[in-house]
Amino acid sequence: MTDRILVPYDGSPPSADALEYALETFPDARVTALYVVPTPDGYEALFENPEDRVPVVDAADDRGRDILDEARGLAADRGADLETEIVTGKPDHEIVDYAAAEDVDTVVLGSHGREGVSRLLLGSVAENVVRRSPIPVVVVR
Template sequence: MSDKILVPYDGSPPSKRALEYTFETFPDADATALYVVPAPEGYWAAFEDPDVRVPNADRGRDRGRDILDEATEIAAEHDRELDTEIELGKPDHAIVWKAENAPYDAIVIGSHGREGISRILLGSVAEKVVRRSPTPVVVVR
C-alpha cells in the first residue's frame, strides 16, 4: 500500500505499538523511526540555533540513539530493516516538518492510552500531527 512510512518513536508503549503496527500492516514499506529531542519554546528560542537553545542537546541525542536502538531491535524481531533519525525541536512541529520535506506516504503515530472519558482524546502531539500533516496519519492505540 504505502512505500515510505514515518513513525514518531519515543520508546513509550503507544509508540512501540505504532511501530509494530507499521511492520504488520505495511510489510513492503520502508519505515523510518523519528525521535525528537524536545527544544524549548518562546521568544528567545526563535533567535537561537536549536543546538544552542537545547540544554544538554548531546545528551538528548545520546538518549535518542538508545531509544532508536530499541526500535531497531523491534524491527529485527519482525525481520525488517528500519531507518532512524533524530531531530531537535518541538515534537509535533518536527514530525510535520519531516513529513512536508521528505517523500513519506503516511505517518503512523501512537496515541496515549487514557482512562475514562478522556480516553476519546488523542495525545496532544498526535492530535496536532493529525491536524497539520500533509500526509495521511494512522493513529494507533
C-alpha cells in the same frame, strides 16, 4: 501504494505499538522511526553562545540514539529493516515537517507518548499531527 512510512518513536508503549503496526501493515514499505528531541518555546534564547548548548544537546541525542536502538531491535525481531533519524524541535512540527520534506506517504503514530498528560483520546502531539499533516496519519491505540 505506500512506500514510505514515518513512525514517531519515543520509546513509550504506544509508540512501540505504532511501530509494530507499521511493520505488520506495510511489510514492503521503507519505515523510518523518528525521535524528536523536544525543545520548549524560547529554549534557544536561553543560551547566548551555541557552545553552551552542546552538553544538553549531546545528552538528549544520546538518549534518542538509545531509544532508537530499541526500535531497531523491535524491527529486527520481526525480520524488518528500520531507518532512524533524530531531529530537535517541537515534536508535532518536526514530525509534519519531516514527513513533508522526505516525501513520506503515511505517518503512523501512537495515540499518546511518554511525555505530558494525555487527553481523553489523543495526546496533544498526536492530535496536532493529525490536524496539521497534509498526508494520511494512522493513529494506533
